[in-house]
Amino acid sequence: MNDSHTVPSGLRLRVYQLLVLLALFGLWWGLTASAILPPFFFGEPLRVLVRIGEWFASGDIYPHLGVTLIETVLAFAFGTGLGLAVGLWLALSPTAAVLADPYIKAANAMPRVILAPIFAVWFGLGIGSKVALGITLVFFIVFFNVYQGIREVSPVVLANARMLGAGRRQLLRHVYLPSAMSWVFSSLHTSVGMAFVGAVVGEYLGSAKGVGYLILQAEGSFDINTVFAGILVLTACALLLDGLVSQVERRLLAWQPGQGNTEKI
Amino acid sequence: MSDCALSFAAVSAAFAAPGGGRYTAVAGVDLDVAQGEFVCVVGPTGCGKSTLLNMAAGLLQPSAGQVRVFGQPLDGLNRHAGYMFQADSLMPWKSAIDNVMAGLIFRGTSPVEAREQARYWLQRVGLAQHADRYPHQLSGGMKKRVALAQMLILDPRIILMDEPFSALDIQTRQLMENELLDLWSADRKSVLFITHDLEEAIALSDRVVVLSAGPASHPIGEFAIGLPRPRDVAEIRLTPHFVELHGRIWGAMKEEVLKGYAQSQGMARASGGRHE
Ligand SMILES: Nc1ncnc2c1ncn2[C@@H]1O[C@H](COP(=O)(O)OP(=O)(O)O)[C@@H](O)[C@H]1O
Ligand SMILES: [Mg+2]
Numbered sequence: 001m002n003d004s005h006t007v008p009s010g011l012r013l014r015v016y017q018l019l020v021l022l023a024l025f026g027l028w029w030g031l032t033a034s035a036i037l038p039p040f041f042f043g044e045p046l047r048v049l050v051r052i053g054e055w056f057a058s059g060d061i062y063p064h065l066g067v068t069l070i071e072t073v074l075a076f077a078f079g080t081g082l083g084l085a086v087g088l089w090l091a092l093s094p095t096a097a098v099l100a101d102p103y104i105k106a107a108n109a110m111p112r113v114i115l116a117p118i119f120a121v122w123f124g125l126g127i128g129s130k131v132a133l134g135i136t137l138v139f140f141i142v143f144f145n146v147y148q149g150i151r152e153v154s155p156v157v158l159a160n161a162r163m164l165g166a167g168r169r170q171l172l173r174h175v176y177l178p179s180a181m182s183w184v185f186s187s188l189h190t191s192v193g194m195a196f197v198g199a200v201v202g203e204y205l206g207s208a209k210g211v212g213y214l215i216l217q218a219e220g221s222f223d224i225n226t227v228f229a230g231i232l233v234l235t236a237c238a239l240l241l242d243g244l245v246s247q248v249e250r251r252l253l254a255w256q257p258g259q260g261n262t263e264k265i
Numbered sequence: 266m267s268d269c270a271l272s273f274a275a276v277s278a279a280f281a282a283p284g285g286g287r288y289t290a291v292a293g294v295d296l297d298v299a300q301g302e303f304v305c306v307v308g309p310t311g312c313g314k315s316t317l318l319n320m321a322a323g324l325l326q327p328s329a330g331q332v333r334v335f336g337q338p339l340d341g342l343n344r345h346a347g348y349m350f351q352a353d354s355l356m357p358w359k360s361a362i363d364n365v366m367a368g369l370i371f372r373g374t375s376p377v378e379a380r381e382q383a384r385y386w387l388q389r390v391g392l393a394q395h396a397d398r399y400p401h402q403l404s405g406g407m408k409k410r411v412a413l414a415q416m417l418i419l420d421p422r423i424i425l426m427d428e429p430f431s432a433l434d435i436q437t438r439q440l441m442e443n444e445l446l447d448l449w450s451a452d453r454k455s456v457l458f459i460t461h462d463l464e465e466a467i468a469l470s471d472r473v474v475v476l477s478a479g480p481a482s483h484p485i486g487e488f489a490i491g492l493p494r495p496r497d498v499a500e501i502r503l504t505p506h507f508v509e510l511h512g513r514i515w516g517a518m519k520e521e522v523l524k525g526y527a528q529s530q531g532m533a534r535a536s537g538g539r540h541e
Contacts, residue, residue, distance in 0.1 A: 160354035164368035
């Protein structure tokens with residue numbers, strides 16, 4: 001077993017992680033430069049980086065990146081709001097829950113990406129169809145977590161709040177919602193990721209703007225370096241969003257016991 | 266009797282048993298708590314103590330009989346009662362002070378006023394320094410203090426406590442018991458205190474009621490505790506009067522405890538409940 005003292009952390013860990021990245025790039029470069037892998041199919045890392053540099057230097061990428069991010073944020077916001085509302089409603093009214101149960105299961109089991117063309121017909125090729133796709137992806141994650149969160153409320157905490165004089169609305173606000181929110185936040189990483197997937201996949205399947213659209217266009221002209229450049233930019237964005245979520249999480253879930261509870265003296 | 270804060274009249278509680286049929290936890294319970302009286306109920310584990318208390322709180326409807334609060338039949342939740350639960354009951358997403366002030370907020374007090382009162386009560390239970398901590402950052406004893414403040418801030422006329430200190434170590438427990446007696450002696454509320462610990466019951470109460478083992482548990486003995494107040498729960502255990510009382514009540518309880526133990530063993534073996 002690994003001794004936990006030897007696991008690198010902090011700055012050292014970051015340096016190691018960066019070295020891994022450089023090694024991967026080096027390997028990619030070596031294999032394609034020596035033509036072991038044909039550069040036509042596998043791209044050339046240096047040109048990929050140049051491409052990314054051009055994008056940001058000329059500012060060409062910003063409108064596309066902006067559209068993709070707006071789609072992501074909108075899908076995330078509406079999907080979360082809807083999931084929260086429906087989750088609360090179904091968890092607190094058993095009749096509605098048993099009625100809706102098979103439909104929820106069916107809708108969740110359906111591969112929702114196939115809805116993208118339908119949304120394109122309904123909402124056009126603008127951001128509407130991408131947001132709609134993202135919402136269908138985010139909704140179920142949030143919905144199931146809210147539902148679970150409310151079911152998991154400790155009966156003792158609930159009885160205590162009632163004895164302290166809480167009415168229905170107050171139970172909702174002071175007991176059910178905070179419990180549900182803790183579950184929603186614990187799934188924040190997944191749902192932000194899904195909103196992003198919805199936006200990019202939607203763009204890829206038909207659009208006039210966005211990073212997904214750039215990738216699609218480049219593929220059409222066999223410009224593999226631009227495809228890789230687009231993928232790298234998307235990945236960096238996803239990482240950034242994830243970091244943002246971690247920050248938000250740390251603030252809002254301060255009441256939850258974490259792992260690193262003791263302070264070094 | 267209208268001078269009773271709380272009275273049970275022929276109260277029974279039956280639950281649907283897991284394997285069908287019904288399990289009568291308590292049956293034919295008559296029990297009064299006078300105003301300002303501190304009553305302890307002791308009985309073997311699983312006999313129905315929590316069930317009784319839940320009925321007094323109005324969280325559970327009796328299957329038969331009636332619970333009266335200050336002479337009025339109880340309908341819905343008991344608005345005169347504060348309840349301290351056996352298990353953790355604090356809202357984990359609220360800090361200590363927010364937990365303490367929750368009841369006032371629920372009752373429409375302004376947040377500023379509520380916070381001020383909560384500060385006072387946190388100080389009364391010795392937690393002024395820890396107002397902004399969340400429950401998971403508090404020790405077991407601290408959580409119980411917060412729960413105590415949370416209940417007392419509403420100034421209930423009746424206090425219901427379900428083995429509130431059973432999860433604490435003995436020293437913390439005696440500290441809490443002394444603090445409880447201090448707080449209680451300030452304005453003599455009516456207390457119904459549940460415990461399985463006979464020593465705790467004698468040290469705290471004016472009267473100890475002994476329940477039989479279940480099913481159909483009911484009071485089988487009442488003992489007036491004439492020990493002088495104010496008491497120190499640690500010291501009073503050593504007095505001859507205490508030892509004599511303990512001997513007498515234990516004599517009445519012993520058989521029931523053994524019965525309850527045998528039943529729980531039998532239940533574990535048969536891995537099904539006893540039905541009636
Ligand atoms: N909601 C319930 N449904 C079924 N049985 C219950 C329920 N609540 C309590 N009981 C049963 O009633 C008996 C008394 O329970 P309880 O009042 O919690 O005991 P105590 O608090 O004395 O340990 C136990 O045998 C328990 O299994
Ligand atoms: Mg109990």
